[in-house]
Structures are given as structure tokens and as C-alpha cells.
Amino acid sequence: MTPPPIPIAKPWMDEREVEAARRPISGGWVTQGPEVAAFEAEFAQAVGAPHACAVSNCTTALHLALLAAGVRPGDEVITVSHSFVATASSIRYCGALPVFVDIERATFNMDPRAIVPAVSPRTRAILAVHQMGMPCDILGILDVAARHSLPVIEDAACAVGSEILRNGAWERIGKPHGDIACFSFHPRKLLTTGDGGMLTTANSAYDARFRAQRQHGMSVPDTVRHSSDRVIFEEYPEIGYNYRMTDIQAAVGREQLKKLPEIVARRRYLAGRYRRILAGIEGLELPAEPAWARTNWQSFCVRLPEACRQAAVMQTLLDQGIATRRGIMNAHRERAYPAGTWRPGGPLAESEAAQDRCLILPLYQDMSDADQDRVAAALRSALAAIQSQ
Numbered sequence: 548m549t550p551p552p553i554p555i556a557k558p559w560m561d562e563r564e565v566e567a568a569r570r571p572i573s574g575g576w577v578t579q580g581p582e583v584a585a586f587e588a589e590f591a592q593a594v595g596a597p598h599a600c601a602v603s604n605c606t607t608a609l610h611l612a613l614l615a616a617g618v619r620p621g622d623e624v625i626t627v628s629h630s631f632v633a634t635a636s637s638i639r640y641c642g643a644l645p646v647f648v649d650i651e652r653a654t655f656n657m658d659p660r661a662i663v664p665a666v667s668p669r670t671r672a673i674l675a676v677h678q679m680g681m682p683c684d685i686l687g688i689l690d691v692a693a694r695h696s697l698p699v700i701e702d703a704a705c706a707v708g709s710e711i712l713r714n715g716a717w718e719r720i721g722k723p724h725g726d727i728a729c730f731s732f733h734p735r736k737l738l739t740t741g742d743g744g745m746l747t748t749a750n751s752a753y754d755a756r757f758r759a760q761r762q763h764g765m766s767v768p769d770t771v772r773h774s775s776d777r778v779i780f781e782e783y784p785e786i787g788y789n790y791r792m793t794d795i796q797a798a799v800g801r802e803q804l805k806k807l808p809e810i811v812a813r814r815r816y817l818a819g820r821y822r823r824i825l826a827g828i829e830g831l832e833l834p835a836e837p838a839w840a841r842t843n844w845q846s847f848c849v850r851l852p853e854a855c856r857q858a859a860v861m862q863t864l865l866d867q868g869i870a871t872r873r874g875i876m877n878a879h880r881e882r883a884y885p886a887g888t889w890r891p892g893g894p895l896a897e898s899e900a901a902q903d904r905c906l907i908l909p910l911y912q913d914m915s916d917a918d919q920d921r922v923a924a925a926l927r928s929a930l931a932a933i934q935s936q
């Protein structure tokens with residue numbers, strides 16, 4: 548008998564989310580209404596941000612963030628290729644050119660030292676990613692950015708609940724530390740609304756722009772028109788988008804947000820346990836957490852020994868019902884990114900090696916100790932078999 552399959556990830560949803568979705572559905576206000584406003588206020592509070600604006604997903608959040616930072620056609624934005632393709636694509640939505648810099652081997656995040664050689668007269672912003680929930684060296688990046696007067700946008704798609712140590716205190720990602728931070732509520736992230744996104748900022752002018760642009764560039768939000776006792780005609784001073792979050796999504800998001808401390812604690816427990824049961828596998832490198840970071844472990848990514856074929860290891864595990872993923876993709880290797888649509892800001896050797904040599908292991912809320920032991924045993928024997936060939 549084959550044991551039940553172990554998925555790579557699984558959202559944690561139950562009757563609480565079902566009940567929450569009932570509110571807007573039976574109340575009748577289903578988009579851009581009171582649930583969205585409440586979710587924004589609660590999210591802002593949770594990460595310590597002055598403003599939070601809900602949108603349809605993190606890709607649209609990144610697009611609005613880059614526009615607010617002034618990114619225009621012909622500009623360059625320094626970012627990493629080693630990220631989900633949405634990071635680079637949001638730059639191209641603005642007609643701008645992504646300039647890819649390499650990552651640090653230990654954290655899979657942008658190397659602040661790689662930024663300076665990539666700066667050109669066309670550089671308009673830096674888009675830094677907190678990859679797989681692990682905080683990037685945002686303070687180091689901000690240092691470099693300040694010297695070049697560049698705004699910094701944080702792709703925090705995976706990083707809700709992650710923290711960095713600043714001036715002796717732990718601060719949540721999204722405070723924000725850069726100018727704007729963007730979050731995702733896709734089911735592969737810690738909190739999900741099916742699809743969904745959030746922008747946080749300390750800049751009230753940016754926040755006002757996000758609110759107009761997510762709603763076709765309309766001058767008056769629905770909440771204001773709805774509650775006014777005078778007739779109001781809206782205006783459209785500039786082209787906007789339909790990047791709205793619905794109230795059904797927001798109601799679900801509010802329940803998910805209440806679970807965040809429990810989710811982070813559970814993932815940190817499971818990651819710590821992986822660390823113990825995977826210790827001692829020859830040549831296997833476990834992910835590192837800098838002393839100044841507390842990751843939410845959105846993904847637990849290990850580096851395979853040199854001799855291993857990544858696909859062979861993955862297939863061996865899949866044959867035992869265990870889903871894994873290869874290391875994070877590199878946008879510059881995809882056909883959507885031919886020469887001329889991006890510029891190398893330096894070597895990308897660590898980015899490519901991280902994609903080719905790494906493996907993301909299953910991790911989810913109700914993963915049992917036995918599930919984890921099965922993954923560890925399968926990986927251990929797969930590596931032993933391949934190395935002895």
C-alpha cells in the first residue's frame with residue numbers, strides 16, 4: 548500500500564474562513580467595501596505600517612509600487628533574476644528594463660555589494676525581494692540606495708510575519724523599511740485569500756495614488772460615494788487599472804491574519820525539526836538564517852551535494868508520493884526574457900546555481916512529525932543511492 552501523498556504546501560483554512568465569507572455574501576457589499584477597509588487596517592496594525600492598501604494580487608501591487616516610485620519607459624530597475632517571474636515582469640509592465648544582480652549563496656537574497664556596479668544614469672529604483680520569506684539585507688540595501696538617492700521597493704510576497712532586528716528591536720517586514728512593501732495572498736504564501744495582495748507604505752501620497760489607481764483612476768472611492776448624503780460626480784484625472792480586492796477575499800483574509808502568529812510559530816517549529824532530522828546527510832546544505840533575521844520559513848530550501856542530479860532526486864521522492872520543487876527560477880533564463888529585455892548588472896552564477904542545485908521540501912501547517920520523518924528518510928536514501936552510483 549502506498550502511503551498518502553505529501554504535498555509541497557497546503558493552505559490552512561477551515562470553518563472560520565467559510566463563516567467570514569458568509570458576511571459580505573449575505574450582506575450584499577462584495578467589493579471594495581467595509582471588509583476591505585477592515586482588512587487593510589488590521590494588516591497595517593499587524594506589520595506596524597502607517598498605511599496598507601489591498602489589491603488583486605502581489606504582481607499588481609508591484610506594478611503600482613513601481614509607478615508610484617516614478618518608474619517610466621526607458622528607466623532601469625535593479626532587482627534579482629532569481630525570483631518568481633512576477634518580480635521582473637512588474638518592471639516590464641512599466642516599460643522599464645530589469646537589471647539583474649546576483650544573490651548571496653547563504654540567504655538566496657540580493658547581495659547589497661552587487662548593486663553599485665549595476666547602477667547607471669538610467670537607474671530609477673531598486674526592487675529587493677525577501678525570497679521564500681527570508682528577509683534580505685534590507686538595511687544594507689537601503690544604505691547603498693541612499694547614497695544613490697534611489698527609492699527601494701520590497702517584494703515581500705512571501706514574507707508576511709518575517710522580522711528583522713533593527714536598533715536592538717524586532718520589526719516586521721512591511722513596516723515598511725524601504726519606501727513600499729508588497730505582499731501576496733496566493734495559496735503558496737502563509738496567508739491566502741485565493742488571490743490577493745497588499746501594499747504598505749509610510750508615504751500618504753503613495754497610498755492615495757494606490758487607492759485611485761487600483762480603481763480605474765477614479766477620484767472618489769466607493770466608500771465615500773456610498774456614505775455621502777449629497778450627490779457626488781467622480782472624475783478620472785489619469786488612466787488607472789482594475790486591481791481591486793473583493794470583500795469576500797478580504798473577509799477571508801481577516802480570519803487568516805488572526806492565524807498568523809500560530810502559522811509562523813508552527814513553521815519555525817517544523818523548520819527547526821527539519822534541521823535536526825536532516826543533519827549529517829553528507830554534502831547536503833541546510834538553509835541559513837542570519838542572526839538579524841527571523842524568517843517565516845515560507846519555503847525550506849536545501850542545497851544538494853555536487854554529484855546529485857536534481858531531477859533524479861525529485862523523481863525518486865515523487866515516486867514515493869513526496870512533492871518537491873527545484874530552486875527558485877531565474878527570469879533571465881526564460882524565453883519571455885530574450886536579450887534586450889533585461890541587462891546583467893554583473894555575474895549571475897549564484898542565482899543560476901541556486902535554481903539548479905537546490906530543492907524545496909514540503910512544509911505546511913498540519914504536517915506531522917511522521918510526514919517530516921518520511922521526507923527526511925526518502926531524501927537520505929535517494930542521496931545515498933545516487934552517490935553510490
Ligand SMILES: *Cc1c(COP(=O)(O)O)cnc(C)c1O
Nearest residue numbers: 604605606631633704731732733
Ligand atoms: C508569489 C510571488 C509573487 C507574485 O504574487 P501574486 O500574488 O501571485 O501575484 C511575486 N514575487 C514573489 C517573490 C513571489 O513569491
